[in-house]
Amino acid sequence: MLVVGLTGGIASGKSTVSRLIQERHHIPLIDLDLLARQVVEPGTTTLIALVKAFGAEILQPDGTLNRPALGRIAFGDESKRKELNKITHSAIRKRMVWLLIGYWLRGTRIVVVDTPLLVEAGLWKWCGEAVLVWCSAEDQLKRMLLRDTDKGLTEEDARSRLAAQWDLNKKKNYADVVLDNSKPLRPHEAASNPGTKDEDSLEEQVQRLVARWRRQTASVTGVAKWLVAWLVPPVGLLMGYLFAKRREWEFSVRLRTAGEDAKAE
Numbered sequence: 001m002l003v004v005g006l007t008g009g010i011a012s013g014k015s016t017v018s019r020l021i022q023e024r025h026h027i028p029l030i031d032l033d034l035l036a037r038q039v040v041e042p043g044t045t046t047l048i049a050l051v052k053a054f055g056a057e058i059l060q061p062d063g064t065l066n067r068p069a070l071g072r073i074a075f076g077d078e079s080k081r082k083e084l085n086k087i088t089h090s091a092i093r094k095r096m097v098w099l100l101i102g103y104w105l106r107g108t109r110i111v112v113v114d115t116p117l118l119v120e121a122g123l124w125k126w127c128g129e130a131v132l133v134w135c136s137a138e139d140q141l142k143r144m145l146l147r148d149t150d151k152g153l154t155e156e157d158a159r160s161r162l163a164a165q166w167d168l169n170k171k172k173n174y175a176d177v178v179l180d181n182s183k184p185l186r187p188h189e190a191a192s193n194p195g196t197k198d199e200d201s202l203e204e205q206v207q208r209l210v211a212r213w214r215r216q217t218a219s220v221t222g223v224a225k226w227l228v229a230w231l232v233p234p235v236g237l238l239m240g241y242l243f244a245k246r247r248e249w250e251f252s253v254r255l256r257t258a259g260e261d262a263k264a265e
């Protein structure tokens, strides 16, 4: 099974790409932002742990999580954010692994995992391919404000959310594929933009990417690997482990060349 890690920064266009992959190309998708919401539903041990760590002011009167309030605490202070990650990430990963196992049992060929923290949390090594949805920090800020101002997001909130994540140029070093989302979304919009071609639009880039995944997984070696991993799970696990180790080594060479530190959070 080809597990693709899809990442980017806040408001860089991950959900837009996810929607295209899921709805237009019918590839299953695991959204870690969504799992992050499920693990903090009322009554969960994760929500209880969060209240213990950050106080009852992170709850709404009805007992659900007050997301903007927790966001303000976590995005404004690195140590608080680390604490939040420590509490939530293991529960999110557990859910993700169960979902992956489910897809694998059903014989799925390609699954996309959408997560903003693919690089920061070190998940990139465990993916067959890491895809980064890139745009400039100015575009991220502009798009975030356009999207979220009516949900109460101020420019200060937006800047602190942006500062809470790695710069997207730094994340490029960890990506196998970079989707340039500084251009228009659709081909016809690209045509009316001076200096931009139809094939530069996000939709066309995603179309080409998915076509390659399909060719790759339908090739003789792709099918043979998938079949062996599916029929003999221990061999599949070993193949996955060796692949991750090779990937870690290849990227550490690449990162050293780029002057980056391979260690994530």
Ligand SMILES: CC(C)(COP(=O)(O)OP(=O)(O)OC[C@H]1O[C@@H](n2cnc3c(N)ncnc32)[C@H](O)[C@@H]1O)[C@@H](O)C(=O)NCCC(=O)NCCS
Residues within 6 Å of the ligand: 009, 010, 011, 032, 033, 036, 066, 067, 068, 070, 071, 074, 081, 084, 085, 088, 092, 115, 116, 117, 161, 164, 165
């Ligand atoms: C702090 C919370 C409550 C704020 O909720 P809110 O609804 O306002 O934002 P939402 O969850 O939609 O996240 C919006 C974006 O913020 C960024 N973000 C979220 N969590 C983090 C984090 N821990 N570190 C850096 N950026 C983050 C991501 O780009 C995400 O797409 C929420 O983001 C959360 O529970 N975060 C911890 C879990 C987590 O790390 N999720 C990311 C996927 S693993």
Ligand SMILES: Nc1ncnc2c1ncn2[C@@H]1O[C@H](COP(=O)(O)OP(=O)(O)OP(=O)(O)O)[C@@H](O)[C@H]1O
Residues within 6 Å of the ligand: 008, 009, 010, 011, 012, 013, 014, 015, 016, 017, 033, 116, 143, 144, 146, 147, 181, 182, 183, 184, 185, 202
């Ligand atoms: N190429 C583009 N041109 C203009 N607007 C865009 C483009 N791509 C995405 N957008 C808009 O930018 C906003 C952010 O995109 P999206 O929600 O896909 O980002 P995201 O990376 O999933 O964000 P988050 O991490 O906050 O969930 C949305 O309102 C989306 O419609």
